[in-house]
Amino acid sequence: MAKLVLFNKPYGVLSQFTDSQCRPTLADYVCQKGFYPAGRLDFDSEGLLLLTADGALQHQISHPKKKMAKTYWVQVEGEISIDALRALRRGVVLKEGCTAPARTRRLPDVKLWPRTPPIRERKSIPTSWLELTICEGRNRQVRRMTAAVGFPTLRLVRMAIGRWQLGALKPGEYRMEEIFTADKTRSMPGQKRIPRTDSGKH
Numbered sequence: 660m661a662k663l664v665l666f667n668k669p670y671g672v673l674s675q676f677t678d679s680q681c682r683p684t685l686a687d688y689v690c691q692k693g694f695y696p697a698g699r700l701d702f703d704s705e706g707l708l709l710l711t712a713d714g715a716l717q718h719q720i721s722h723p724k725k726k727m728a729k730t731y732w733v734q735v736e737g738e739i740s741i742d743a744l745r746a747l748r749r750g751v752v753l754k755e756g757c758t759a760p761a762r763t764r765r766l767p768d769v770k771l772w773p774r775t776p777p778i779r780e781r782k783s784i785p786t787s788w789l790e791l792t793i794c795e796g797r798n799r800q801v802r803r804m805t806a807a808v809g810f811p812t813l814r815l816v817r818m819a820i821g822r823w824q825l826g827a828l829k830p831g832e833y834r835m836e837e838i839f840t841a842d843k844t845r846s847m848p849g850q851k852r853i854p855r856t857d858s859g860k861h
Contacts, residue, residue, distance in 0.1 A: 661713035667828040692774040706817035735810035743808040
């Protein structure tokens with residue numbers, strides 16, 4: 660068995676446990692010793708971050724070759740257009756090349772916790788939300804993709820990694836799950852899910 664921490668990373672928190680500039684880090688929220696992030700989430704992004712003390716599990720989740728799907732809710736500037744959604748589904752050209760096709764849809768009604776600080780809004784320009792699922796991990800990829808189709812990202816919240824979902828976790832909260840890892844060669848979706856044994860909130 661390997662333990663996995665599912666953490667709702669708040670805006671403005673680093674995906675690491677120490678920082679020479681004294682910015683907020685995971686150490687301010689997660690008290691589990693020996694756990695490290697399986698992948699990263701930008702300082703100015705929110706939502707699901709997975710942590711584990713199991714190296715094989717960390718590799719399965721975070722290695723780019725595993726192409727684990729990551730789903731985001733994205734608030735963009737402007738009313739996202741059908742043409743923009745189609746472009747994201749085809750893949751968009753970034754400076755290092757074209758992205759893989761994304762799964763995406765417009766979200767008509769989104770209810771999330773308030774962000775601190777709130778996003779910048781202009782009264783003359785509306786905002787809209789979309790759900791975007793990608794299997795790549797390029798630097799700031801989602802933000803660059805929406806900008807490439809003409810809709811800059813204002814807020815970015817990761818809702819799922821593979822089969823793990825953010826669920827009802829509030830910013831700064833985490834819960835723990837146990838993952839069956841007897842056969843290290845099995846793919847993550849086929850692993851047996853064990854009911855969580857404890858939870859944490861800081």
